[in-house]
Amino acid sequence: MTQGKRYMVLAAAVLAMGAVRMPFEKGLDNDLRASGLLPPRLEVRTSDRIGQTFFAVSLGGMRTLVATIWNLRAFGFFNEQKWEDIEECYDLIVDLAPRTRYYWDTGSWHQAYNEASYYLYDSTLPALRRKQAWKDSILSGRAFLERGIRNNPGDSVLWERLGYLLSDSNKISAFGDPAKAYQESYDAYMTAVEMGNSRALTSRFALYSLARVPGREKEALAMARRLHAEQNANTATMLSLLYTLGYHEDPAQPVDKLIDSVFPSREKAYEILTGLWERTRDRYPVYGVAQAITFLESELKVPPAESVLKRELLPPMSPEDYFRQEE
């Protein structure tokens, strides 16, 4: 056999070997992508954006390194408050490292919190544009987080972050109907809880969101009683919910007995309930709080002129009002 013929046979053998291995490799590739061990394929737009580093990215163990470097770059953009560049940066970073929670969390935080705050106070823009930019950045932060959840459905921390964002007093008006946002926040927290590896406070946060959904007070009370017993949770919010939701269940019951059954002392009850009364922006239920304060002020000899109930309360925090004032 001549050398030329030998090479032709070799080429044919290489192709035949390729045909034999192709189905196995394709199956293995699908298995690896389905189990999350291989990330989604790099799209063309990704290669365009990273240019020459594309070859480096093709090396195993280098994708995470390149993501680290781009995260550094995003930090630089943050210092310069270049919000569009930050968004683009994190889009690329999560293409490179879609399983790293940190990047989804940080990318979302930059948009929904930092960028939104920037537009809230940016005096160089007209109020209407500021309001729109504020709302858009919160919604894009939410969308980014939800994309992170779709890529990592088993990550309870990302669900927890979504629950937190949807119930944030400073952001909630961007989502439209607050009741719907609290409902979605509760659902997100509960998804994290049902995964079984969430922190104890996640279920308490779920309760705090549920308590603010009108019409679900009874369910929230049952949950509050269960968590209070299971976790021995005596936080101010937990105690105030036990009181307000308990009052909602039976408004005819004597206020003093309800107070004594929930709070460690009447002084503590007064401190917690006056705090709740003044925290209007958090939108917690205030069933029976005015009655309790009236009773406690009488018991604790608070002069009527100094009554908490006579103070002027701030309306729930609403950037709508804020932007209107600035116009």
Place this chain on the structure above:
Amino acid sequence: MNALSNMLSHASRIGVIARHAFTQLVRMKVFYFLAFFAVILIASNFFSLPQHVGPESEGVRVLRNIKSWSLGAMTLFALVISVVSTALLLPKDVEDRTLYTILAKPVPRLDYLAGKLLGVLLLVFVSLALMDLLMTGALQLRTNMILTEQVALAESRGWPAQDIAILREEILSHGPTASLQGAVFSVFLRASIIASLALLISTFSSSTLFTTNISFLIYFIGHFQADARSVFTGGGDGTGDGLLIRGASLLFSLAIPDFQLFNVIDAVIEGQVMPLAILLKLTLVALFYFVFYVLASWFVFAKKEF
């Protein structure tokens, strides 16, 4: 009985040649790279890039850094050692005239090629094992330090036991795990494929430089083989591509190895678990390439005149 003694005789010859190739490569002072690796490893412990981290995620970030830099360095070193050592083998034996001495003896050419390649793989394996040892040691030390710090921080904040257990689990998943050892092994598997491919190229190549360049090129291109396959099967963006494109992508995916499969190490760096079944499948793929390329090399080398 004869067949068995024949096999043992082949194995013995391959063993001797492999040992000789390994010693030959060690004498070329390739292990100096370990000093660079140690520097990278130590530096990765202290890289404090400005980024947004709370005290809770700081520890995990450091562990991910160590793994990321170490496995990245291992990949590069293993690739360079595999390609360059293999490309050097035949020309060096020709230059030293050792090859004529060996081939003048009753040594089958297949035994010679297999022995030389196994010598290179032994070198890569030992190099990776040493780097793995350094990485695992550093990671273990650092994991213990971070675990102690983070648990103390959580306890000082009054976290419940359930939350501390979750924190502990999260930190340990980023420490030295069995999956991490599997990732190092997959680096070796990928290096063994590229080494056997370089052997095939060197059997018909006229220079070391050509073998090295072509091998590196195929290595890089091999990471896009899955995309070409996807275009051919119509599963990717290539749906609707013309016959020429589909034909080219078919040729490409048949001729080039799929190196992307071994990129599972990225997921392991991010704390994911690699099942043993996946590692076995990857080993099978690597073995398939290894055997094929050695036989193909023999096919070309068998009648080669020197």
